[in-house]
Amino acid sequence: MNRQAKAHRARIGLLGGSFDPIHCAHLELAHSARQELGLDAVWLIPAGEPWQRDPLAASPAQRKAMVQLAIEGRAGLLACDLELRRQGPSYTIDTLHELQATHPDTDFVFILGADQLSNLITWNGWEDIAARVDIAVARRPGHADDAPPALLDALARDGHRLHRLRMDAIDLSATRVRERIAQGKPLAGLVPGDVARYIEDHHLYSNPTPHGHS
Numbered sequence: 001m002n003r004q005a006k007a008h009r010a011r012i013g014l015l016g017g018s019f020d021p022i023h024c025a026h027l028e029l030a031h032s033a034r035q036e037l038g039l040d041a042v043w044l045i046p047a048g049e050p051w052q053r054d055p056l057a058a059s060p061a062q063r064k065a066m067v068q069l070a071i072e073g074r075a076g077l078l079a080c081d082l083e084l085r086r087q088g089p090s091y092t093i094d095t096l097h098e099l100q101a102t103h104p105d106t107d108f109v110f111i112l113g114a115d116q117l118s119n120l121i122t123w124n125g126w127e128d129i130a131a132r133v134d135i136a137v138a139r140r141p142g143h144a145d146d147a148p149p150a151l152l153d154a155l156a157r158d159g160h161r162l163h164r165l166r167m168d169a170i171d172l173s174a175t176r177v178r179e180r181i182a183q184g185k186p187l188a189g190l191v192p193g194d195v196a197r198y199i200e201d202h203h204l205y206s207n208p209t210p211h212g213h214s
């Protein structure tokens with residue numbers, strides 16, 4: 001590819017997640033990745049059926065609604081519901097195949113936290129993922145951020161990079177948000193105000209029954 005063609009390629013960050021619920025560290029992660037890597041935008045992709053997790057507490061529609069509320073008015077952040085429209089387990093590799101087919105002029109960077117970096121070599125088709133995109137990783141308290149050597153090898157084989165984001169580690173998880181709600185504690189500063197109101201209005205996370213279970 002000549003230099004001029006390369007200059008016109010868009011660079012988009014993909015932040016996939018269960019988002020049960022989306023919280024302020026997700027937003028900081030998306031903003032930091034966009035700024036540090038000079039991305040045109042970051043697309044937040046709620047997983048439909050995250051196959052490595054226990055059943056989620058909120059429904060797909062509720063998680064999507066919270067993502068949309070969280071990013072409203074935030075420049076450069078967009079929601080992508082591709083995985084919510086697919087049936088069956090959500091595999092990132094399927095999402096990359098689909099996005100690269102529909103956006104041939106775009107380079108994608110997959111963004112994640114340190115907990116998922118060490119886990120990535122358990123993902124379906126992880127070597128194909130490493131062959132298709134750069135990875136950007138943020139530190140996370142309590143999680144080593146060493147990359148599995150096999151992942152580094154697979155990335156390098158296809159000229160892809162692991163970007164280590166400089167953002168400070170943030171001690172926040174959706175688990176902690178859910179626990180605080182179950183304990184009746186306030187959420188100030190942990191999720192955007194509109195998300196907190198949505199959670200309250202829809203009585204989410206106040207009892208431990210997961211979505212889809214009676």
Ligand SMILES: Nc1ncnc2c1ncn2[C@@H]1O[C@H](COP(=O)(O)OP(=O)(O)OP(=O)(O)O)[C@@H](O)[C@H]1O
Nearest residue numbers: 016017018019025112113116138170172173174175
């Ligand atoms: N505090 C954080 N710092 C850096 N990355 C984070 C943080 N919280 C979540 N992420 C990353 O965002 C992505 C989506 O995370 P997810 O929706 O599972 O949130 P979570 O807080 O990890 O949820 P849970 O507590 O339910 O496991 C993952 O790549 C995860 O590593």
Ligand SMILES: O=C(O)c1ccc[n+]([C@@H]2O[C@H](COP(=O)([O-])O)[C@@H](O)[C@H]2O)c1
Nearest residue numbers: 016017018047050052091092093123124
């Ligand atoms: O594709 C896979 O096999 C795979 C396995 C585990 C996680 N992922 C993706 O990693 C992202 C973060 O997942 P989670 O469980 O931390 O919310 C989300 O987009 C998941 O779909 C993907």
